[in-house]
Amino acid sequence: MDMLDLVSQPEVARLLREAQLHADQGDIMHAMAGLGLAMKALMQYYARDIFDGRYPSPFSFGDNISTFDRPKHGLGRSLEASLAKTMDIVEKMQAALRVTSLGIDLPKYLRFEARVPRVDGYMDGSKSYAVAESYKSITVEECEWSRQFVIDSCLHAARSDGLHEVLEADLQANWKASLDRRWRAEERYWTGPPEVPQQAEADAGNEESPTLGA
Numbered sequence: 001m002d003m004l005d006l007v008s009q010p011e012v013a014r015l016l017r018e019a020q021l022h023a024d025q026g027d028i029m030h031a032m033a034g035l036g037l038a039m040k041a042l043m044q045y046y047a048r049d050i051f052d053g054r055y056p057s058p059f060s061f062g063d064n065i066s067t068f069d070r071p072k073h074g075l076g077r078s079l080e081a082s083l084a085k086t087m088d089i090v091e092k093m094q095a096a097l098r099v100t101s102l103g104i105d106l107p108k109y110l111r112f113e114a115r116v117p118r119v120d121g122y123m124d125g126s127k128s129y130a131v132a133e134s135y136k137s138i139t140v141e142e143c144e145w146s147r148q149f150v151i152d153s154c155l156h157a158a159r160s161d162g163l164h165e166v167l168e169a170d171l172q173a174n175w176k177a178s179l180d181r182r183w184r185a186e187e188r189y190w191t192g193p194p195e196v197p198q199q200a201e202a203d204a205g206n207e208e209s210p211t212l213g214a
Helices: 010-024 028-047 079-101 106-115 133-137 140-160 163-178 198-206
Strands: none
Touching (some): 028 079, 028 133, 028 140, 079 106
């Protein structure tokens, strides 16, 4: 059985199969691009918002930082330059948190990211990537390692399956209750251990302690 059959994320599984088809035809570069898209889809799957986008995923660690969020001028020692550096740090930290929170091996992830081309999407739905000179040295074995890494990452991340549904159900229940203007959440106070009834305390005190001869 191919381990790919165990991948529970539909979009990721589709991209993995497409990447394998390119590898079978000897197009290692296209196969690696497909694996990169599969890993990106995996991370987006668990970072997706819930409750119609009104509640962030516990695996998102904030909104994505896009190109349009960055300052236009980030050179020298200006405020814009400092902001650009801060955003670079936050973006890398966010990526690391997303990876490790799903139980994915971070050093292997960094190795994987260093060797797959970055595929850019455009408004018309097309996608493209630049073939760097270093990518031309990628071997069949490295491609197979990358494929296995994505599959392993899927299996590790799958332990988080169901959490979004639990949170969605909780939010739906609380939202429906809030529609009733008369509804108020019950407020309780924590006071430590429960009180033991006096009769139970008396019975416990009357019990004979065991003796060595018993």
